[in-house]
Amino acid sequence: GQQVMQIPQYQHVQEGEDFTTYCNSSTTLSNIQWYKQRPGGHPVFLIQLVKSGEVKKQKRLTFQFGEAKKNSSLHITATQTTDVGTYFCADNTGGFKTIFGAGTRLFVKA
């Protein structure tokens, strides 16, 4: 079935360093979504990318959708301790349901 691969599985950074997580699909995606889940919490929607090559920014977060619409990335500039959590990409191409990537756990050391 449809599947999005996400790397890395986890990353430790020093506060102030940058962080990037990547998602790849073997099939073309009509759109991709990104979510953040804080420890002990539930996923919270961050953004949806639809267009080929699309780039969107939310403060220190930059989201990109590849030209072929098979990959996407989330980049955080100058991480803060509040960025701690697991970041998931998600594919809702398959009709109406949302399939999540494995997630990248971000640890930020103050």
Next chain:
Amino acid sequence: GAVVSQHPSWVICKSGTSVKIECRSLDFQATTMFWYRQFPKQSLMLMATSNEGSKATYEQGVEKDKFLINHASLTLSTLTVTSAHPEDSSFYICSARGTVGQGSNTEAFFGQGTRLTVV
């Protein structure tokens, strides 16, 4: 954003008993609700998709007789874990989408999740 309320937030039950989890969309009509299971340090695995007034569609490998899903109204879906066993212990999360207004075709709005522990 739209609000989805899930109850209870945690539950401990004895092996062999059944547990019902409720998921309510508070400020929009959720024609479709999704149920996920998340084991520690793992991703969310879709269990089933439920549409209001019809039978749920289960993902491969999910036992429909064990995980009973009911979506009787546009604001409520329930998941019942029947004859629970310790291996069913997990974090169960619902999400909802509507067709008009909130949650129409973009993000999934998630409930707070239910942590089930079967002893």
